[in-house]
Amino acid sequence: MLISMNTFLLGAAEHHAGINSGDIIFQLLMFVILLALLRKYAFGPLMGIMKQREEHIANEIEQAEKHHQEAKKLAEEQRALLKQARQEAQALMENARKLGEEQKEQIVAAARAEAERLKETAKKEIEREKEQAVAALREQVASLSVLIASKVIEKELTEQDQAKLINEYIQEVGEGR
Amino acid sequence: MEHKAPIHEFLGLTFNMSNVLMITVTSVIVFLIAIAATRSLQLRPTGMQNFLEWVLDFVKGIINSTMDWHTGGRFLTLGATLIMYIFVANMLGLPFSVRVGEELWWKSPTADPTITLTLAVMIVGLTHYYGIKLKGVKEYSLDYFKPMAFLFPLKLVEEFANTLTLGLRLYGNIFAGEILLGLLAGLGTSGVFGAVGAAIPMMVWQAFSIFVGCIQAFIFTMLTMVYMAHKVSQDH
Numbered sequence: 337m338l339i340s341m342n343t344f345l346l347g348a349a350e351h352h353a354g355i356n357s358g359d360i361i362f363q364l365l366m367f368v369i370l371l372a373l374l375r376k377y378a379f380g381p382l383m384g385i386m387k388q389r390e391e392h393i394a395n396e397i398e399q400a401e402k403h404h405q406e407a408k409k410l411a412e413e414q415r416a417l418l419k420q421a422r423q424e425a426q427a428l429m430e431n432a433r434k435l436g437e438e439q440k441e442q443i444v445a446a447a448r449a450e451a452e453r454l455k456e457t458a459k460k461e462i463e464r465e466k467e468q469a470v471a472a473l474r475e476q477v478a479s480l481s482v483l484i485a486s487k488v489i490e491k492e493l494t495e496q497d498q499a500k501l502i503n504e505y506i507q508e509v510g511e512g513r
Numbered sequence: 514m515e516h517k518a519p520i521h522e523f524l525g526l527t528f529n530m531s532n533v534l535m536i537t538v539t540s541v542i543v544f545l546i547a548i549a550a551t552r553s554l555q556l557r558p559t560g561m562q563n564f565l566e567w568v569l570d571f572v573k574g575i576i577n578s579t580m581d582w583h584t585g586g587r588f589l590t591l592g593a594t595l596i597m598y599i600f601v602a603n604m605l606g607l608p609f610s611v612r613v614g615e616e617l618w619w620k621s622p623t624a625d626p627t628i629t630l631t632l633a634v635m636i637v638g639l640t641h642y643y644g645i646k647l648k649g650v651k652e653y654s655l656d657y658f659k660p661m662a663f664l665f666p667l668k669l670v671e672e673f674a675n676t677l678t679l680g681l682r683l684y685g686n687i688f689a690g691e692i693l694l695g696l697l698a699g700l701g702t703s704g705v706f707g708a709v710g711a712a713i714p715m716m717v718w719q720a721f722s723i724f725v726g727c728i729q730a731f732i733f734t735m736l737t738m739v740y741m742a743h744k745v746s747q748d749h
Contacts, residue, residue, distance in 0.1 A: 356627045358521075358528035363536055363622075363631045370540045370598065375590045378547035382565055383589070385554045392556060 519616040535622040539602045546597070569593055575735050580742035584647065588741060591639070596734040599623060599632075599683065603726030606691050607719055623729075624688040626681065633680030636737045637672065644744030656744075679736055686729050690722040 486505065519530040550561035558566055572592040576585035606621030622628045644653045657668045697718060701711035 356527050356529050356532065356625075358523060358526035359532045359536075359625070359627045360631045361526065362528065362533050363628050364635060366536050366540045367594075367598065367632070367635065370544060371591065371594045373544055374547050374594050378544075378551045378565070379569065379590045379593055381554055382551050382562070382569065385556065386566060386569070389556050 519618065531616065531618045531620065532622055532625055532628060534618060535605060535620060536628070539598060539605060539622055542601050543597045568597065572596060572734065576738050579738040580746050584745050588738065592734050592738060595737060596730050599733050600726060600730035603687050603729060604723070606687065607722050621687050621691060623683055624691045626684040629684040630680035633676050636679065637676045637740065640740045640744040643741060647745045675740055679733065683729050683733055686725050690725055693718055694722065
């Protein structure tokens, strides 16, 4: 194998016999050294960090999925809670309305009873007043009739009888009062 | 325009000092890029880290398209180093070349078949190594007689052909690019008309060379993984 730059194009050539054995060994050595150095200082760490990133991303995705699930669960819980709260509010409102209704009934009933009582008392009062008035009237009528009668009788009575009658009358009145 | 390589003998080995220089420069640049990108690693990547992660993802894509990740994962560093190294090597010869005297010092290291074939042989050697390691000697040897026993010679030829094509494809592309760039540069410096005439083709060809450099780095890595998959994959 003649390793030479046989450059007929340039019209020139370099001539030497044999193989560039030194170049071969040097090239091999340098490549192996370069390979080892790059593996140790460049590609090794780089692949490490790439792997780390892969893991990081996988982790993040997993975490995100977990968070998503959690959020879903939470939302579900919130929805249930909201529903429950709404139902409770509904029940509370219903109760309040019922209570109000009852109270209304009670108040109305009480008012009605009060009114009835007042009416009754008033009626009784009226009755009593009427009776009193009637009694008074009756009394008045009796005394007047007596007075008229006495006036009528007066003309036919003697002086003595009259005096006697007046006395009687006065006595009667005095007793009556 | 005579190009000579600065050849030196040392410990009985022949060194092309320009190759040594450019291999070192390429390695240092790749190393610096990688270190700069990974100096402050963060979970949320920024700037250079994004770039290097993109490279890794790109190589990962290449590997995933040829074999399953369980077997292919171990080749990620190899593929990433390979693609960065070859890409930087291809780019180095583009902006300029440096000649000291008659000797060419600054060029793409991948414009030398020694370098590309070394890489190719290394890759093919690795495929055999991992083939034996992952499947066992028996399975590995039996693969030469599949799907039919009489294809064994072809299988043997295939191994050498793979190695040669893998290395020479890269070399040929980059070397051709550099030659044309050299010619255009020579034309550009020859005079006023030459400069005017060479400016546009020079830019076009440099753009094309960048493209070719990217493509070749990709193809080299891709074929590495294809050969690797061919050797280590269980089902045939």
